[in-house]
Amino acid sequence: MNTNNKEKVVVVGAGLMGTGIAHAFASSGFVTVVVDTNPASLTHARVSIEKILGDGVRLGKVSEEQAQQSLANLLTTSDLNEAASGANWLVETVSEQLAVKKAVISQAAPLLAADAIIATNTSALSVTEIAASVDNADRVIGMHFFNPVHKMKLVELVRGLATSDEVVVRTRALCEQIGKTSIIVNESPGLTTSRMSALLGNEAMWMLQEGTATAEDIDTALRLGFNHPMGPLELGDLTGWDTRLSVLRYLHQTLGEKFRPCPLIIKMVAAGRLGRKTGQGVYRYADGKQVPGSGLKASAL
Ligand SMILES: NC(=O)c1ccc[n+]([C@@H]2O[C@H](COP(=O)([O-])OP(=O)(O)OC[C@H]3O[C@@H](n4cnc5c(N)ncnc54)[C@H](O)[C@@H]3O)[C@@H](O)[C@H]2O)c1
Structure with a gap:
């Protein structure tokens, strides 16, 4: 487990998937900011992550110190602008509605670090269409996680029409950092x-x-x-x-x-x-x- 990583990841959407994704980043040493418009989702996400970590400690999978460090890496807010400011990664996992996803990404994109990568966890929407909501569509990629995230190793990385090779390489490395195995899929209905x-x-x-x-x-x-x-x-x-x-x-x-x-x-x-x-x-x-x-x-x- 890497606890020296100071890269900042913003996870937008604190639902079922956002909770698991935030746990994966926070416990891999990333400063992880979870954003949701619904404060109850943020509270629920934190409680769920505490439970996953607590279970991990009981089963001897993580030490008490690692669990505490993971929680210290985790921040929650309803303010997307503040969260996105200077972030290195944004993982969008809000409700499966194209308009909502586009609105989140277009609002956050100008505030992120210049070389930041934007990932969407959409199950079925077009990464290409979501990417069209920002100026540099080449830095948008699909990162399709599986539920429950803390147990499932796979991430399907989805290349939209504009996704650059560099973004694919960097996102694969990110998956490794959080203990996931990635496969690469060209955008296509149902992925693999x-x-x-x-x-x-x-x-x-x-x-x-x-x-x-x-x-x-x-x-x-x-x-x-x-x-x-x-x-x-x-x-x-x-x-x-x-x-x-x-x-x-x-x-x-x-x-x-x-x-x-x-x-x-x-x-x-x-x-x-x-x-x-x-x-x-x-x-x-x-x-x-x-x-x-x-x-x-x-x-x-
Ligand atoms: N559930 C699964 O098994 C699964 C698996 C892979 C991918 N996905 C995808 O992950 C995404 C999220 O799915 P989920 O099951 O976690 O949904 P969910 O309904 O549990 O959570 C969605 C969260 O997004 C929040 N939200 C909505 N609009 C927002 C906004 N504008 N800003 C910030 N937060 C906002 C909601 O308040 C809610 O907490 C969807 O795109 C879904 O298709 C789901």
Whole structure:
């Protein structure tokens, strides 16, 4: 862990992802300023980061001193101008709305250090379009983190049309500094991860609909045959089939026929069987746990 780093990182958006991203930077020695328009999000983010660090100390992953140093590196504010002033990095992770992201970046860009890099954690919006809101679009890059950030090693770095080679190289080095492994993706719908995951989840639903195997066996196939930590149907229940469906519709529209959503997904969403969050998806859930043998049966379709 590097605690001598005096570079300043501004993380804009203190939600689920901003919290994890701020933890990653603060615990890697960066002066980390978290900005949010909602003061409650800032308080919640600090409490969550304290909990991650506290758990780390209990598990022996970080020392008490390192945890205290990480917290000392963390600042929170609602004032974007003050936070952005002279910062070396800005990571935008506000709500997934193009207009909000553009407004944040165009306001902050002139205040950052001259060679600062601006990263956006957008899941699906165009990095190129977001970058068009600033004068030097070459210094804007996508930095797509995964939830929960403190457990997930991957960052997809997304090259927009104008992103420079130097910015890619520097951002890869930044990922290493915070203990992440990066891959480089040219801007494209679904990047690599969402695109592959959508296809796999859709195919699993086609197999369930056709009665190829039971839900439990389809999930077991991927867990034990390919060492996936979860089967594709369990994962869809966790993500939510409504989210899955909107991703598939977008990929179908942009990338073509192979992403046409399986009719069973459309039917489940219409029925309100969205997954864990509604207590029922492909499986039923009681007290947050999957009910054994509850997988949707082909005979019921
Ligand atoms: N949730 C995920 O699994 C995931 C994974 C990868 C990427 N992302 C992307 O990360 C981004 C954030 O997602 P999230 O799940 O953390 O959302 P979230 O709703 O938990 O948090 C968004 C935060 O942004 C704040 N915000 C909104 N407008 C703002 C503004 N103008 N200035 C400052 N703060 C503002 C909100 O108050 C909120 O606290 C989105 O672009 C999302 O697509 C999400």
